[in-house]
Amino acid sequence: MGDMMMDVVELTRRLVSFDTVNPPGREAEAMRACAKLLSGAGFTCRDIPMGDGRSNLLATRGLTDGKAALGFTGHLDTVPLGARDWRFPPHAATLSDGCIHGRGTTDMKGGVAAFICASLSAPPPPGGIALLITAGEETGSDGARVMVDAGGLPTIGALIVAEPTLNRAVPGHKGALWLRLSAQGVTAHGSMPERGVNAVMCMAHALAALDGIDLGATHPVMGAPTLNLGTIHGGLNTNSVPDFCEATLDLRSVPGVSHADLRAMISARLGPDIEIEPLIDLPAVWTDPAHPWMAAITAHSAAIAGAETVPSAASYFTDASIFTPALGEVATMILGPGDPGLAHQTDEYVSVDRLNEAQSIYTAAISDWNGSHL
Incomplete structure (x- = not known):
């Protein structure tokens, strides 16, 4: 060189x-x-x-x-x-x-x-x-x-x-906090759903609780923190009760809102049946x-x-x-x-x-x- x-x-x-x-x-x-x-x-x-x-x-x-x-x-x-x-x-x-x-x-x-x-x-x-x-x-x-x-x-x-x-x-x-959410269920034949536990329905009910969530204080230049539901996957076929469902969230944070607090807030809304794993955590x-x-x-x-x-x-x-x-x-x-x-x-x-x-x-x-x- x-x-x-x-x-x-x-x-x-x-x-x-x-x-x-x-x-x-x-x-x-x-x-x-x-x-x-x-x-x-x-x-x-x-x-x-x-x-x-x-x-x-x-x-x-x-x-x-x-x-x-x-x-x-x-x-x-x-x-x-x-x-x-x-x-x-x-x-x-x-x-x-x-x-x-x-x-x-x-x-x-x-x-x-x-x-x-x-x-x-x-x-x-x-x-x-x-x-x-x-x-x-x-x-x-x-x-x-x-x-x-x-x-x-x-x-x-x-x-x-x-x-x-x-x-x-x-x-x-802004910061980035990406979370993987997972719900576990029990599989069964689609004609007998009462014998299973539907992980997709469990996830759907949990995600509905995130609608309109207040993510905390806004920043004078950056504005408000944001949340986007990026992906959702569950089920193997139409005639089986899905025993697993996974979704990913993309949260963008602003100064004054800690990622630990954001994660706790999301977890409280989703409830105990949803497991949370961080994918990216950058303040x-x-x-x-x-x-x-x-x-x-x-x-x-x-x-x-x-x-x-x-x-x-x-x-x-x-x-x-x-x-x-x-x-x-x-x-x-x-x-x-x-x-x-x-x-x-x-x-x-x-x-x-x-x-x-x-x-x-x-x-x-x-x-x-x-x-x-x-």
Whole structure:
């Protein structure tokens, strides 16, 4: 990866050329390419494995005792390609009309390339820089959990998450609590239903109790918590009493409502016959936009990218759900060059102008950093 890889366009294209569709992920080779580039520039790189062909990367430079590093995070896995044909081959990283086309350009290899390039071009600030590059984000922040559980994260004073925002400064996102519900019954012939216990009817009665449930306080920017019944499956055939039924719920939470409380609320409504198992449990993330560091990042975003400064929340969740609490609820900003409307889409792309803007915003953030714990 020669010196040209310090160019944000070339590095984005290089990262997109790695097929890291998750599942299965296979992020390790892309992580090694990043580590080679960073270690050659004086970063200390630590590989944190998570199974066959998969790993996470912690890269640090300029860490200082008694001071906190500025943190950047992004993931290198991507979602599957989908069934539709792509205009350009999804891993060719084709440069056309001022954009790079391919899977992961927007979500979020362009963001990772931008913060790596900013970190390489700017001298380390007081407290240093820490890059937390993850695998397995798309399946529920698996890599971020592995990194936290592995221990040894440096003291980080604030965190920039390079997920797609069109370089707008976004101070948080809703949490996600996905629950699998199951009901057990007793099978019998459909002509003699009295001899069985109908698990589907049991589930239907329980789910009806969720209608109109109050999930708690609204947030001034994020609005209200939400609940969606996503799937329901039960029964084997028409002429048998079903002995099992399963449903999934997608709850999106806001700050001030704990997931433990949400789960207890749902459980109380459903009653004792429904078992509940969490599938994804990622809390909401929010930092007051008036916080001085947040305000400074917002000002850079407006000056460099012309982005709006009215606070908003991302509709997706990020690895900040894992990292922000683990780092001590540090100030966290979501800001990246990708277009959130293109994430997970066929013919995903990222604008070269947005990549350059993101690198400039991140460079300004590094230049501002004074090593304090925010």
